[in-house]
Amino acid sequence: MTDQAVDTSGPARSPGTEEPSGATPSELLGRQRELKSLQEDIERAGLDTIAGRKAPRARVLLVAGRPGSGRSTLAAAFAHTLAGTSPAAGSAGPLPWAAPGRGTGDYPDGVLRVCLTDPGGARVPAVRTAREILGLLSLASPPGADADELTGMVREALAVRRLVLVLDDAVDAEQVDPLLPDGPGVLVLATATGPLTGVTDVRPCTIGGLDTGSAVRLLARVVGQVRITVDPLTAETLVEECGGLPAALLLVAGWIAARPTASVADATAHLRRTPEDTDQPVDARPLARALRMAHDSLLETPARILRLLALAPAGLADAHTASALAGCSVSAARRTLDDFVALGLLRKDGAAEPLYEVPGCLAPLLRALLEERDRPAETGLARARMxxxxxxxxxxxxxxxxxxxxxxxxxxxxxxxxxxxxxxxxxxxxxxxxxxxxxxxxxxxxxxxxxxxxxxxxxxxxxxxxxxxxxxxAAAPELYGxxxxxxxxAERRGLARERAAALLNLADLDAGTGRTRAALARYRAALDAGREAKDLYATGRAMESVGGAHAELGDYPRASDWYGRALAQRLAQGDREGEARLYGRLGAVHAYAGRYGEALRNWRAAASGHRRLGDLPSQARALSEAARVQEYAGRPHDSLRTCREAVDLARQAEDVRLQAALELRLADTLDRLGDPAAASLHRATAQRLLGEGGAAEKTCETNGVPVES
Structure with a gap:
């Protein structure tokens, strides 16, 4: 249906248009009653207050309405009014109509907004929601943490702030409840299609279509007052055809504004000729029909680009995304996207290289159009290009x-x-x-x-x-996912080598955040995958990491056993660097276990390995640890001789910081041997090397674990 095709080569303007087509209204039309209701809901006494108890959790307000009714716009306007902020202030994301900032209202910490539903309609997992909130608060989230830990961090962070938290497009109460902080400092404003049964003390503010007068004024803002004034009755009829839905009205208004000679009656007739999508729910059909009208009025290439935007990840696209999806140039894609903004089909930020957002109410409708008009093979090719x-x-x-x-x-x-x-x-x-x-x-x-x-x-x-x-x-939370x-x-395709690598990476991140037992289980699984793939690197790394996990857990016999297995493989491969490192690890765990003879032999072997590699600093560190073991074993004179040998090596390597650290260790040994004068000379040497004794002393403390291991 293309009786009047639009080439979208540039945004059109109709005579007398006060604002560009697709512009966001500068004030909220027809929602005064709902705004008043939300304000009264804040001021009313909650159930806990009536019962004489202090409010244990944040107050929750709910804006309920079907997609396209303007529930998100209403929530944004009300949230920023309460916080005394501007939607554009404090922008930190691609389309941040709500972002943290310094407000002047009752909630000076500003507004946070997260969406609880993906553009495809799937609910967003609690882990992703919590990480997004923590990111907006500039707080780090531990990689691999589960939903309970992350939502607990969110509640703790929000409990000391005064802000409005907007939870957009909630599916059910289970998404909202874990995020509610204790205390009244945060106001939670949720939007949903229906009531959130399960969240206590919340009354929905239900919104539908705009009243006729407000809807007509919304049309006039986009298409100009003249075309409304000459045919006011038809304008009211058009509002009825759109069900009063602001999203549908803006699409039709964009269609009119792009055609300087078109009247409101032309738009109404065109909309009526557009068939309804009977697969959609009755209350969603006006918006679906308005979108189909806007889509079918485009030329073939822009219409295809519009449909393919349903594939845009997270509903976000830039010129490169559109160019790759459609197979056109980047400049042509950018012009087309800008024209879609003018037609009310997309929103964009104001960056030099803008990012465009598919409105959440339009994303499922565009996906339905894509499945109807495009073959699966073409869709798959477009996704691959992107x-x-x-x-x-x-x-x-x-x-x-x-x-x-x-x-x-x-x-x-x-x-x-x-x-x-x-x-x-x-x-x-x-x-x-x-x-x-x-x-x-x-x-x-x-x-x-x-x-x-x-x-x-x-x-x-x-x-x-x-x-x-x-x-x-810094990237660990993202890398974990x-x-x-x-x-x-890897598991789906049976790729053992890739499975081993992924398990090792995940286990390393688990170990780095203190989840040692979880890391140990993954290291063992990585070892099995490495053996299946006959990957010597993966198996060796996994065995060494299993040993490290046991050492962290204090199980030194198992740690030494696994380090020994890894060492045997390195010896068979002739990996001298790996041999030296593993001798050092064995020396450390034997020392922790009190087996000083074994520890000393392994540290000596590590020093010999580093000597063969020509790595003087690592050789000096290994000898330093050997000296520490000798001291633990009650052999201070041997420890003094070994430590002096390590100092000489550090001097030859011209490693000033290492030499200073070893001089301090030598001084400590001399103190214990009852020679304070010599100890004082070595401390003075360390101070001269670095100019500051404190920095050297910090470098000296290795707690029995060599730096190179």
Whole structure:
């Protein structure tokens, strides 16, 4: 149905238009009663207050309405009114109509907003919601933490703040209840389709379509007052056809505004000729019909781009996403996306390289259109193109951090200009802003099941980019989820080598956050996978890590057993560096267990291994630990002689900090031998080496664990 096609080569303007088509209304129309009801709900006494008890949890307000009714817009307006903030202030995300900031109202810590439903309609897991809230509060979340731990951190963080927490598009009470903090400092404002049965002391503020007068004024804002004034009755009829839904009205208004010669009567007739989607619920049909009318009025290429935006990860797209999906140039895709904004089909931020958002109420309708009009093979090809483009952008994002003249930078120079970043700062900003959609793209690729090779490449590229720009420690929460996705693909495809690598990475992150027993279980599973794949590196690393986990748990006999197994494999492979490291680990656990003879032999073997490798600093550290063991064993004179040998090696290596640390250890040994004068000379030497004795003393303390291990 294309009786009047739009080429979307540039946004049209109708005569007398006060605001651009698709513009967000500067004030909320027709919702004064609902705003008053929400305000009164805050002021009314809660059940606990009536019963004479202090309110144990945050107050919860609910805006209930069907998609397209403007429930999110109402929640945003009310939240920012309470907080005394502007929706554009404090922006930290791609489309942050609600973001933390300093407010001037009753909630000076501003507004936080998270969406509890994915664009595809799936509920967002509590782990992701909690991590998003902690991220908005600039708080780190431990990688691999479960939902209970993360929601507990959210409640604890919110308990000391005064802000409005908007939980948009909640599915049920189970999504809301775990996030409610104790105390009255936070107001929780949820939006949902129906009541949230299970959340105590909450009354829904139910909204439907706009009243006729407000809906007509909304049309006039977009299309201009003149076209409304000449035919007011038809405008009212158009409102009835749209069910008063603001989202449907804005789509029809965008259709009118793009056609300077079209009247309201033309739009009404066109809308009536557009067939209803009987597969949709009755209350969703006006919006579905308005979208179909806007879609069918586009030319073939823009219409296809619009449908393919249903594939945009997390409902977010940029010019590269649209270009890859449709197979067109980046500049043409950007123009088309801007025209969709003018038609009320998308929202965008104000960045130089903007990010576009598919409204949540339109995402499932676009997906239905995509399934109706496009063949699965074409859809799969478009998704593959998008993921391939994302991989190339991530490679570029990482390569820009490499030194000039490196192979990665030479490869980067050969890429098209549109795929290159001006510098590391621009790439880091792109990565930060695009991260939600990048992670969503990885999840989507894994869930697809037919694009596992692309999924693995995408995840690998994202991991490298995060490590390059953030560092592995700062990126650990994101990396944990990505390694989990790799594990899903490896288990589905029976890829033992990849399964071993993913399990090792996950176990390392578990160990780094103190979940040693969970790490131990994963290291054992990685060992089994490595043996299945006949991967000597994975099996050796897994055995060494199993030993480390047992050592952390204080089970030194098992730790030494596993270190011994790993050492036997390194000896068979001729891996001298690995041998020296494992001798050191064995020396440490034997010392902890009080087996000083075994510990000394292993530290001596470690020192010999480092000597053969020509690594003087590591040799000095190993001898230093051997001296410590000799002291524990009651052989102070031997300890003094070994420590002096270590100092000489550090001096030869010209490692000033290590030499100073060893001088201090030597001084401590001399003190215990009853020679304070010599000890004082060695402390003075350490102070001269570093200029400050405190820094050297901090370096000296290794607690029996060598630096190189």
């Amino acid at each position: 993921l391939e483009r994302t991989v190339r952008l991530l490679h570029s994002c990482r390569a820009v951090t490499e030194p000039e003249g490196s192979p990665a930078r030479r490869t980067l120079a050969g890429l098209p200009r549109a795929l290159r970043f001006a510098g590391p700062e621009e790439a880091a900003l792109w990565l930060r802003v695009r991260l939600p959609s990048l992670v969503a793209a990885a999840r989507m690729a894994v869930a697809d099941g037919e694009l596992d090779t692309l999924a693995r490449r995408l995840i690998a590229a994202l991991v490298r980019a995060l490590a390059a720009h953030w560092g592995t420690e 990505l390694h989990g996705l790799v594990l899903d693909v």
